[in-house]
Amino acid sequence: MRVSLAAAGQSDSCLFTVVASGPQAGSRPSVFQTHTVAMNQFSALFKQLGASGAKIVSVTPVSEQIPAATNGNESHPVPDVAKVAPTKKKVTSTAPKAKPHGDVPVNTYKPKNPYLGKVKDNYSLVKDGAIGRVQHITFDLSEADPKLQYVEGQSIGIIPEGTDAKGKPHKMRLYSIASTRHGDNYEDDTVSLCVRQLEYKNDEGEQIFGVCSTYLCDIEPGSSVKITGPVGKEMLLPDDEEANIIMLATGTGIAPMRTYIRRMFESRERKANGWNFKGKAWLFMGAPKTANLLYDEDFLHYEKEFPDNFRYTKAISREQQNSKGGRMYIQDRVLEHADEIFTMIEDPKTHIYLCGLRGMEPGIDEAMTAAAAAKGIDWSELRPKLKKAHRWNVETY
Numbered sequence: 001m002r003v004s005l006a007a008a009g010q011s012d013s014c015l016f017t018v019v020a021s022g023p024q025a026g027s028r029p030s031v032f033q034t035h036t037v038a039m040n041q042f043s044a045l046f047k048q049l050g051a052s053g054a055k056i057v058s059v060t061p062v063s064e065q066i067p068a069a070t071n072g073n074e075s076h077p078v079p080d081v082a083k084v085a086p087t088k089k090k091v092t093s094t095a096p097k098a099k100p101h102g103d104v105p106v107n108t109y110k111p112k113n114p115y116l117g118k119v120k121d122n123y124s125l126v127k128d129g130a131i132g133r134v135q136h137i138t139f140d141l142s143e144a145d146p147k148l149q150y151v152e153g154q155s156i157g158i159i160p161e162g163t164d165a166k167g168k169p170h171k172m173r174l175y176s177i178a179s180t181r182h183g184d185n186y187e188d189d190t191v192s193l194c195v196r197q198l199e200y201k202n203d204e205g206e207q208i209f210g211v212c213s214t215y216l217c218d219i220e221p222g223s224s225v226k227i228t229g230p231v232g233k234e235m236l237l238p239d240d241e242e243a244n245i246i247m248l249a250t251g252t253g254i255a256p257m258r259t260y261i262r263r264m265f266e267s268r269e270r271k272a273n274g275w276n277f278k279g280k281a282w283l284f285m286g287a288p289k290t291a292n293l294l295y296d297e298d299f300l301h302y303e304k305e306f307p308d309n310f311r312y313t314k315a316i317s318r319e320q321q322n323s324k325g326g327r328m329y330i331q332d333r334v335l336e337h338a339d340e341i342f343t344m345i346e347d348p349k350t351h352i353y354l355c356g357l358r359g360m361e362p363g364i365d366e367a368m369t370a371a372a373a374a375k376g377i378d379w380s381e382l383r384p385k386l387k388k389a390h391r392w393n394v395e396t397y
Ligand SMILES: Cc1cc2nc3c(=O)[nH]c(=O)nc-3n(C[C@H](O)[C@H](O)[C@H](O)COP(=O)(O)OP(=O)(O)OC[C@H]3O[C@@H](n4cnc5c(N)ncnc54)[C@H](O)[C@@H]3O)c2cc1C
Pocket: 155, 173, 174, 175, 176, 177, 194, 195, 196, 197, 198, 199, 200, 201, 202, 209, 210, 211, 212, 213, 214, 252, 253, 255, 395, 396, 397
């Protein structure tokens, strides 16, 4: 349990935020609860938590929490995003005006008129012993007229061959682009994806493989594929070279993060884009096993080359344990680094990106709630403000 030393010498009227991790509910890895109480209520609260099987994670005096973090609600003070800005910094960038993104290409190719791109490359991204299949697939766009241009953070659509159960052509599926706008070859004429083969058992116990993901994972170089798009403006990077970027990814959610990180740190890419990133980038990556980590060597290389600008934190659920002895999920890492994350969020230049399976959202939300509460912040009120300021960006599927 983390108990702030500042708790000593506080009067009974001071308020404290108590964060506790509850007993496991269903299959969820952890449940966090927060309570704001006065010191003379500690003993009753601790008794109640103990009886329910909850463990206390931290006790922090509200007075020690973010300055100006009040909206008049004493028990859950909420920082005004603008007010949290360190006074030295210009406050104007705390709530950046809606980015126009007018110049970002969208829907150059629509499902009725897709571009036929040839597969250049298709290789496995996972190692022996991994769970499932994930492929890196590159398409040639050099024949596209009009040009199929895209930027980091966008997606493209793929229309698989064949027909569905009703005999109708298959519908388009979206995939996050995994290459920068210059492509993996820096020649501005390719696009790459990171595709996981969907695999599950139906109610009858039959093994089912997803239509489009299987089509892509099995596709041979030289084959032509119907491509649409690009689409999406939710996951675009800010233009500011001094922005800080926190990335939370699980599985193929790494695709947009790979584009950001290459844009920031890959030497040929930096030359091609002229964008001299000077901020701090922090990637939290969740995977079930080490063999399932995607692009791991690249990220380790950037971490070594840019130790002041890039940090890489992994949560490998089946191999690492969280502080409670359970599986280590990305939300456990978020909670471990709560102080640093929220100190970064106080800086209006910090933007957070979350991408992966939809199931990751509740866990991250719980961790952010608990982490925020330890700083006296109500995450449910802060999150929409960050979103409005284009600083909280989520793409889950
Ligand atoms: C914006 C966006 C970005 C995306 N980016 C990526 C990416 O980068 N990489 C990637 O691999 N995917 C990505 N996806 C997911 C992708 O679009 C497809 O949904 C995925 O590949 C599955 O398509 P499929 O044709 O293989 O599956 P389908 O044959 O269409 O099967 C999917 C259907 O199977 C059923 N199903 C799925 N799981 C189960 C289960 N466990 N139990 C029972 N039924 C189930 C559901 O009905 C589901 O609709 C993204 C999606 C979006 C919206």
